[in-house]
Amino acid sequence: MADTVQLHSVEELNQFIQAGGKRLLFKHSTICPISATAYEEFQAFLREQEMPAAVILVREDRPVSNEVADRFQIKHESPQIFLLEDGAVKWHTSHWKITKDAIAEAMKE
Template sequence: MAQKELHSIEELDQFVAGEGKRLLFKHSTICPISTSAYEEFQSFLQEQEVPAAVILVREDRPVSNEVADRFAIKHESPQIFLLDGGQVKWHTSHWKITKDAIVEALKA
């Protein structure tokens, strides 16, 4: 399943309000750690049917900041969130973002 990019707070609102589990990935296009984590995320998405969205933190800073404010979770990049019912059920960052970690989070 392909992910969508979120470029506005309105798009973020719509994504968060969706039903069921969904993944939100904050990505820095200039960071090698983020690139590695993004590849893990993409590998996961090639095998799983989960609604997913990406925020490019440099290009869409207001949206990235809104995530930190809304969920009261310090901004990091890369960073991934598992949302369900509009709430964060799991999140992690940097080298802890792996395909296996995402699979385990969805099972919990």
């Protein structure tokens, strides 16, 4: 399983996005039980498929979380996951729709 990096700054976000290729970005609330379940699904997917992935803790790193919403013009939700490909959002979803199977299905498209 590849290491999941935690993004603490907009600069780190920029580097993650600009690296290109397919990558997953997960916005996580450490106080939300729905987010905890979604994070487990995200990690379960990553245990089976090696790919670059990053997490933003929405309460702790609010400016980074806000930058994602502003940059991609996608309303902030938490938990929320994005499949990025070459810097563009190819798929995103939130809450209970974040499952290992949903991520795997999005990867096929």
